[in-house]
Amino acid sequence: MKKKVLIIDDSKPIRLLLDAILGRHYTVMTAQDGLEAMAWLSKGNAADVIITDLHMPNIDGWELLEHLSGSYLYKDIPVMVLSGEVLNTEPTAIIARFDNVRVVMQKPFDPVVLLEKVAHMLNGQLTVSI
Template structure:
């Protein structure tokens, strides 16, 4: 049995598949293509140890999703990583202020990404 479950929220099916394939060797990986689907997964009580959230998604963006999750007592302690092509310092600062534990920009190294996820899970 894999020790931790990740929920990856990204509107790009390529990113979801890439992360699920690579992180699936060490973790159980759930995926959602948008914020509404992610909230449904959480509401169903799916065990989630860490969330990976894209910022730029149609409908509700990753900032709004992060604010909702961090504002909910049931989910606020789940570490959340923002994974995005937005590399501006204002976006990074906003994500971290909303409660993201880490902010990773695309393109990214899969090995480094996995290491940062493992480090976050050990701290939490």
């Protein structure tokens, strides 16, 4: 059975791009914001890895990370932060603040590097990467 990757980004082109990159290897689910992602998770769905943007409407990435890291059900799901906002925030501060964040990448990103990091996260080989 393919591993599930939940992609959360308000940009439809980014969601489609990530689905195209990851969909050949994993089952990909997408959400346009944290609210939609939490609704999907609360219905008993599970993800093996979550990739989220930080700047989104409704529930943004920061609020989503707070909820995931504080939840008994979701705190062990490894998370990749993929955002243009990383320029304004020290990546190590994000990782230090949220235990489940394993990777912080900035947009634009290298698809090959992204695939490698997701694979490492799913195999438990990657503890923290910036």
